[in-house]
Structures are given as C-alpha cells and as structure tokens.
Amino acid sequence: MSAPLLVARGLGKRFGAVTACRDIGFELEEGEALAIVGESGSGKTTLLHMIAGLMTPDSGEVRYRLRDGAMRDLATLSEAERRALMRTDWGFVHQDAARGLRMNVSAGGNIGERLMALGDRHYGRIRQSAAQWLERVEIPIGRLDDSPATYSGGMRQRLQIARNLVTAPRLVFMDEPTGGLDVSVQARLLDLIRTLISEMGLAVVLVTHDLSVARLLSNRILVMKQGEVIESGLTDRVLDDPRAPYTQLLVSSVLAA
Amino acid sequence: MTPSAQDLLVVEALAKRFTLHLHGGADLPVVANVDFRVGRGECVVLGGPSGAGKSSILKIVYGNYGCDAGRILLADGGRVLDIAGAHPHEVILARRRTMGYVSQFLRVIPRVSSLDIVAAAARDAGLGAAEAKARAAALLQRLNLPERLWSLPPATFSGGEQQRVNIARGFAGEHALLILDEPTASLDAGNREAVIALIGERRAQGAGFLAIFHDDDVRARLADRIVDVSRFAPREAA
Numbered sequence: 001m002s003a004p005l006l007v008a009r010g011l012g013k014r015f016g017a018v019t020a021c022r023d024i025g026f027e028l029e030e031g032e033a034l035a036i037v038g039e040s041g042s043g044k045t046t047l048l049h050m051i052a053g054l055m056t057p058d059s060g061e062v063r064y065r066l067r068d069g070a071m072r073d074l075a076t077l078s079e080a081e082r083r084a085l086m087r088t089d090w091g092f093v094h095q096d097a098a099r100g101l102r103m104n105v106s107a108g109g110n111i112g113e114r115l116m117a118l119g120d121r122h123y124g125r126i127r128q129s130a131a132q133w134l135e136r137v138e139i140p141i142g143r144l145d146d147s148p149a150t151y152s153g154g155m156r157q158r159l160q161i162a163r164n165l166v167t168a169p170r171l172v173f174m175d176e177p178t179g180g181l182d183v184s185v186q187a188r189l190l191d192l193i194r195t196l197i198s199e200m201g202l203a204v205v206l207v208t209h210d211l212s213v214a215r216l217l218s219n220r221i222l223v224m225k226q227g228e229v230i231e232s233g234l235t236d237r238v239l240d241d242p243r244a245p246y247t248q249l250l251v252s253s254v255l256a257a
Numbered sequence: 258m259t260p261s262a263q264d265l266l267v268v269e270a271l272a273k274r275f276t277l278h279l280h281g282g283a284d285l286p287v288v289a290n291v292d293f294r295v296g297r298g299e300c301v302v303l304g305g306p307s308g309a310g311k312s313s314i315l316k317i318v319y320g321n322y323g324c325d326a327g328r329i330l331l332a333d334g335g336r337v338l339d340i341a342g343a344h345p346h347e348v349i350l351a352r353r354r355t356m357g358y359v360s361q362f363l364r365v366i367p368r369v370s371s372l373d374i375v376a377a378a379a380r381d382a383g384l385g386a387a388e389a390k391a392r393a394a395a396l397l398q399r400l401n402l403p404e405r406l407w408s409l410p411p412a413t414f415s416g417g418e419q420q421r422v423n424i425a426r427g428f429a430g431e432h433a434l435l436i437l438d439e440p441t442a443s444l445d446a447g448n449r450e451a452v453i454a455l456i457g458e459r460r461a462q463g464a465g466f467l468a469i470f471h472d473d474d475v476r477a478r479l480a481d482r483i484v485d486v487s488r489f490a491p492r493e494a495a
Binding site for chain 1: 275276277278279316320321322323345346348349366367368369377380
C-alpha cells in the first residue's frame with residue numbers, strides 16, 4: 001500500500017472542563033472518503049477543524065503528504081506554506097455557504113479567487129474556467145456575474161463546491177454539506193458531490209450527523225461519542241452490522257423512508 | 258489450510274453472532290465453524306432452510322458484516338487477503354478489482370440513471386468512460402431491460418427490472434469472484450435464462466461464483482457443489 005495522504009495521531013482538545021476530543025488517530029488514503037458521524041456535541045466538528053488546520057490541538061499531530069511527496073507535520077508548516085496548502089491542495093465546504101463564499105463578489109469572482117491566489121492573472125482564462133465550473137456544478141451560465149447573495153441555498157452550496165474544486169485539490173473537508181437544505185435539493189447535491197469525488201479522485205473528510213449522507217458519500221466511517229471514536233470501519237459494515245451499543249442506537253433510530 | 262493456486266476463496270472456522278445491545282444484550286448466534294472453498298470457474302451454492310445464515314455468510318465474505326472468528330482468504334491479484342482481518346482500505350480495493358456482490362435488492366442511488374449505475378461499476382474496474390457505457394448498454398440489452406428505461410433512475414421500476422439493473426451492475430466489472438444473493442428470484446423464465454447464460458460465460462473465463470439460488474431448477478443447472486449451511490448451525494450456549 002502506498003503512503004497515506006494524511007495521518008492523525010493522538011489528537012486531543014479540551015474546552016475548559018469539557019474534553020471535546022480524546023486520543024483520536026486515523027489514516028486517510030488518497031481518493032478515500034471518510035465520514036465522521038455522531039450527534040451534536042460528540043466532538044466531530046472539533047476533530048474536523050483540527051485536521052483541517054483551523055484549530056490547534058492540545059495534544060497529538062496531523063501529518064500530510066504534500067504534492068512533492070514530503071510528509072509534513074501541519075504544526076511545523078510556515079504560515080505561507082499553510083496558506084498555500086489551504087488554497088490549492090485542500091478545500092473546505094462549510095454547511096453555511098455564506099461562510100465559504102464572498103457574498104459581495106460575483107460568482108465568477110468567487111471561483112476565480114483561488115486561481116488568482118495561485119498567480120493566474122489572465123482575466124479571460126480565469127473567466128473561462130469559472131464558467132466551466134459553473135456548468136459542472138449545474139448553475140446556469142447566465143448567473144456568472146451575479147452575486148451569490150441572489151442565489152438559492154442549493155445554488156450557493158454548489159458555488160462553494162466549485163470555488164473549492166477549481167484548483168484540483170487532493171483533499172476536501174466537508175462540514176454537513178447538505179445540512180439545512182430542502183430534501184429535494186439535498187439529493188441533487190449529494191449526487192453532484194458523489195460524481196465529483198469519483199471523477200476527480202478526491203480524498204474527503206466529511207462530518208455529518210446524517211447516516212444516509214455518510215452511506216452515499218463515504219467508504220469508511222468513524223463513529224464519535226463524547227469526544228472519542230467508539231467504532232470505525234467500512235461504511236456499509238458499520239451501518240449494516242453495527243457493533244458498539246451507541247452505533248446500534250444511532251443506526252436503529254433512523255427512520256426508513 | 259492454505260489456499261492452492263486453484264482456490265479463489267477459502268473460508269475456514271468462520272463464526273458470526275449478533276449482540277443486540279438495545280435488547281438487553283441479547284445474543285444471536287448465526288453460524289459457527291463455517292468451512293468451504295470456491296475454486297476458479299466453480300459455482301458453489303449455499304443451501305439450507307431460510308434463517309440458516311446463508312445471506313449472512315455472503316455478507317461476511319464481502320466484508321459487509323463483521324465476523325467473530327475464522328479466516329476468509331481471498332486470492333486478490335497476486336496475494337492472499339484475509340477479509341476477516343483486513344484494513345477497510347484493503348477491502349475497498351478488493352471489492353473494486355476482485356470480488357463483486359449482487360444483493361437481493363437494489364439499493365437505489367437517487368437521481369442516477371440505470372445506464373450510469375451500471376457504467377459506474379465498469380469504470381471502477383478500470384474501463385474508460387465510453388467503453389464503460391458500451392458495456393453497460395450491452396448488459397442491459399442482454400437482460401432485456403427496455404431501452405426507454407436506461408436513462409431513468411430505477412427507483413420507480415418493478416422488482417424484476419430493478420433486479421436486472423442490479424445484476425448488470427454486478428457483471429459490469431471483471432471480478433474473479435462473484436457473490437450472488439438470489440439473483441433470479443424476481444425474474445421471469447426468459448430473464449432467468451439470460452442470467453444463467455451470463456454466469457456460464459464468466460465461469461468459462463475462470464470466474465468463481467458463490468451463490469444462493471431460490472429456484473431448484475437454476476440450482477441444479479449451475480451448482481458444482483451445494484454447501485448445506487445447516488451444518489454450520491451454532492450450538493446453543495448452555
């Protein structure tokens with residue numbers, strides 16, 4: 001097996017008296033989609049933020065294999081290296097698209113921003129790739145110059161995805177990407193995400209409380225409860241043959257439509 | 258026991274039980290001491306009464322259920338992988354290139370057309386987009402799924418139509434081992450023949466099958482060996 005893309009070891013985080021994450025470790029392979037599931041307060045978002053470099057862990061480390069092949073501890077990256085990583089090789093899709101977009105900039109500008117950060121200054125070329133990405137995420141090309149403030153929730157989420165994927169990242173973090181959207185919009189978005197993951201060979205770390213989202217998008221699952229990973233394994237194994245009492249409770253509480 | 262060059266799958270001393278923590282820790286033994294092998298080009302059929310654990314054994318071999326004891330040795334390319342203890346990533350790779358599974362019922366992916374569902378399985382096996390589509394179309398054709406349905410998601414299809422999409426998906430790859438859970442149960446005679454012919458062709462190419470067939474006639478025609486699963490009934494705990 002080739003070297004993993006990302007390795008987390010012994011990650012811990014406390015907020016005052018509350019332990020948000022305790023001694024969490026896992027490896028992520030290139031092209032693998034990992035779902036972190038659990039209820040509110042289980043520590044899954046804290047874990048995501050630590051892996052994605054948005055929060056400093058109290059203990060443990062996250063190592064990532066850069067494009068040049070070097071395995072680097074995120075804590076030892078310079079600020080410039082870290083920013084470059086986040087703008088190019090990583091993406092982050094927030095539940096609230098407004099957090100991941102610039103609402104006062106056009107859709108095209110939102111997509112083009114990461115290309116400009118990479119040094120592209122050719123306006124025509126940037127505009128062309130923005131247009132291609134709008135099409136790929138199923139937004140009418142006529143909305144290229146509109147601000148995302150005029151977009152529906154589902155369109156904003158698709159724009160956020162386009163903005164993240166335009167630089168062909170290898171790893172994308174997603175925090176409840178379909179949360180808060182209408183069910184009809186969710187199905188379409190999930191299908192889009194699923195297709196993009198497989199076409200681009202993306203590795204994904206996905207946080208969700210929705211087990212059907214985890215089933216559709218991930219190959220592997222970590223189940224969290226009170227800051228600890230209580231069960232992990234193949235997604236369909238964990239969901240069809242849950243072993244831990246808490247996982248059995250989660251799975252059996254889902255209403256089958 | 259080690260697998261010989263002719264073995265695709267060697268299952269030994271396999272045991273499975275469910276512990277239902279939400280029901281007072283109720284313990285449900287499913288099977289114990291499961292032993293059988295599947296060779297290249299062979300069709301091994303699991304027999305025995307309903308509830309004996311046939312489907313569970315298929316799911317354990319595919320890695321969909323865990324197990325509590327034993328080994329599941331799969332000839333995966335040039336090496337032998339023990340599914341029982343393998344890292345999830347290894348199982349994912351083995352599913353992509355070595356073992357396929359046709360479940361009893363199609364699990365529907367919203368919005369995706371039948372043709373794309375089947376083509377995606379061919380792409381997983383390494384085919385290019387156009388080639389994958391062509392293979393998917395050929396399979397749906399052979400299984401007599403009306404062409405007007407190809408562009409539609411199978412959610413609203415009849416049971417038999419859904420099952421044919423499911424079978425086409427299972428056969429779209431180039432897996433050395435195919436696991437089939439009652440693939441012909443909801444099919445009419447004509448489509449049953451189409452499935453039997455597909456299985457025969459794959460066997461001639463060296464693929465092995467581990468299957469459950471509801472239908473006595475299909476079983477008699479395809480099975481090289483029937484493994485009676487009631488032999489693996491766990492002894493009730495004293």
